[in-house]
Amino acid sequence: xRENPRLQAVQAxxxxxxxxxxxxxxxxxxxxxxxxxxxxxxxxxxxxxTNNYLGLTFDPGTIAAAREALEAAGTGTxxxxxxxxxxxxxxxxxxxxxxxxxxxxxxxxxxxYQANLGMISALVGTGDVVMIDADSHASIYDGCRxxxxxxIRFRHNDAADLAKRMRRLGDDAANALxxxxxxxxMLGDRAPLGDFARVKQEFGATLxxxxxxxxxxxxxxxRGLADEQGVLADVDYVVGTxxxxxxxxxxxxxxxxxxxxxxxxxxxxxxxTASLPPAxxxxxxxxxxxLAAADDLxxxxxxNAERLHAGLGALGFRLGAPANAVVAVxxxxxxxxxxxxxxxxxxxxxxxxxxxxxxPGGESLLRxxxxxxxxxxxxxxxxxxxxxxxGAKA
Amino acid sequence: MNHQDxxxxxxxxxxxxAEGRVADIGENTELTGELALDSLRVMDLVLxxxxxxxxxxxxxxxxxxxxxxxxxxxxxxTLSANA
Numbered sequence: 483x484r485e486n487p488r489l490q491a492v493q494a495x496x497x498x499x500x501x502x503x504x505x506x507x508x509x510x511x512x513x514x515x516x517x518x519x520x521x522x523x524x525x526x527x528x529x530x531x532t533n534n535y536l537g538l539t540f541d542p543g544t545i546a547a548a549r550e551a552l553e554a555a556g557t558g559t560x561x562x563x564x565x566x567x568x569x570x571x572x573x574x575x576x577x578x579x580x581x582x583x584x585x586x587x588x589x590x591x592x593x594x595y596q597a598n599l600g601m602i603s604a605l606v607g608t609g610d611v612v613m614i615d616a617d618s619h620a621s622i623y624d625g626c627r628x629x630x631x632x633x634i635r636f637r638h639n640d641a642a643d644l645a646k647r648m649r650r651l652g653d654d655a656a657n658a659l660x661x662x663x664x665x666x667x668m669l670g671d672r673a674p675l676g677d678f679a680r681v682k683q684e685f686g687a688t689l690x691x692x693x694x695x696x697x698x699x700x701x702x703x704x705r706g707l708a709d710e711q712g713v714l715a716d717v718d719y720v721v722g723t724x725x726x727x728x729x730x731x732x733x734x735x736x737x738x739x740x741x742x743x744x745x746x747x748x749x750x751x752x753x754x755t756a757s758l759p760p761a762x763x764x765x766x767x768x769x770x771x772x773l774a775a776a777d778d779l780x781x782x783x784x785x786n787a788e789r790l791h792a793g794l795g796a797l798g799f800r801l802g803a804p805a806n807a808v809v810a811v812x813x814x815x816x817x818x819x820x821x822x823x824x825x826x827x828x829x830x831x832x833x834x835x836x837x838x839x840x841x842p843g844g845e846s847l848l849r850x851x852x853x854x855x856x857x858x859x860x861x862x863x864x865x866x867x868x869x870x871x872x873g874a875k876a
Numbered sequence: 877m878n879h880q881d882x883x884x885x886x887x888x889x890x891x892x893x894a895e896g897r898v899a900d901i902g903e904n905t906e907l908t909g910e911l912a913l914d915s916l917r918v919m920d921l922v923l924x925x926x927x928x929x930x931x932x933x934x935x936x937x938x939x940x941x942x943x944x945x946x947x948x949x950x951x952x953x954t955l956s957a958n959a
Binding site for chain 1: 914915916919920922923926927930931932933934935936937
């Protein structure tokens with residue numbers, strides 16, 4: 483069989499990494515030991531490159547709920563909710579999510595990626611306009627592409643730039659869908675949601691906020707950045723994921739829209755995907771209850787974030803944003819960042835290497851994610867591994 | 877503004893982005909091929925072009941745009957639709 487030319491190009495990039503003997507995008511955790519530790523290359527390694535913000539993946543209550551559902555309802559649903567039927571738990575989780583946010587209704591998707599694909603592609607179509615932040619996650623770009631709508635980017639976190647672009651739309655601005663994120667996953671910087679809500683109101687448009695990295699972390703009961711900034715009522719659609727603070731997998735949207743229940747029939751990523759297995763639904767419902775009550779975990783997370791941020795700052799590293807669950811160390815050069823990442827792994831610390839075009843500004847960075855489950859000692863060990871790097875600090 | 881005026885303005889915007897890869901940018905210069913702009917840089921170019929000409933260019937329109945001349949034609953169409 484002949485080689486696929488597109489994959490050959492990917493192969494060439496992979497080969498470049500292989501010659502360096504470093505593979506940051508194929509790391510295998512041979513055994514997961516806890517929310518914050520795993521065995522990698524036979525070495526006990528601190529995991530600072532997960533999205534396990536509250537450390538709930540090993541929560542006994544969640545595991546018990548999952549086990550019970552697994553025994554009672556089996557391993558999988560073997561089909562999509564529309565074609566093959568929902569289980570009661572799917573709808574119960576939607577009711578739970580709506581109640582948690584104080585919104586009218588909710589819809590559950592099989593992944594966070596599909597939540598953005600499913601929402602954007604159902605809300606807009608050919609001839610409509612979507613306004614997206616320039617630093618949006620790939621799932622937002624892909625959702626836009628699937629929708630067929632006209633996609634206008636505005637400068638990152640810049641509400642004035644959005645307003646300028648809305649003005650150019652004339653009468654179409656009122657029908658535009660504005661999509662932003664709460665916390666951006668590369669640098670950990672927060673969106674000025676109050677400013678975006680004002681632009682939305684000025685033009686009578688619709689606002690969607692992806693709280694993937696802020697749910698469970700920020701706001702009262704962990705409702706996210708929109709809640710923290712007091713604008714949850716102005717956000718028409720809140721999108722989120724079960725795979726970060728909730729420690730499971732899946733995605734959702736909550737909204738006051740009276741049409742949300744029928745959106746599921748117009749959303750191809752919803753219709754044509756198998757629904758989440760019973761154990762995941764049960765575990766997510768339990769994790770949501772835990773998350774809502776976890777002010778203690780949020781405080782530990784914030785303390786850990788501040789400890790890591792202060793520690794790395796004192797070492798002279800350039801950091802992406804004020805202390806937050808995502809602490810990004812800007813390195814600049816890609817090869818330097820690659821060697822730095824490898825150095826950390828060999829010193830027992832796993833972080834995420836992020837390179838352009840996923841990163842803003844053409845810079846490579848080392849992304850640390852903090853968990854409430856990290857001990858202060860682990861945070862100090864992460865700082866010590868960074869301190870042992872003798873290369874350039876950018 | 878005619879096509880050549882638009883191309884001239886685009887060349888001004890593109891010259892710093894080209895970093896000397898193409899000595900003589902013109903109508904037929906390819907954005908991703910010869911100028912080697914990655915997808916993100918092309919989208920950032922659109923931001924600058926939108927502000928320069930005070931128009932909206934959806935990024936989905938980029939699928940049809942290969943050269944500086946293609947981009948100029950898109951701008952021309954948008955300007956005449958707005959007029």
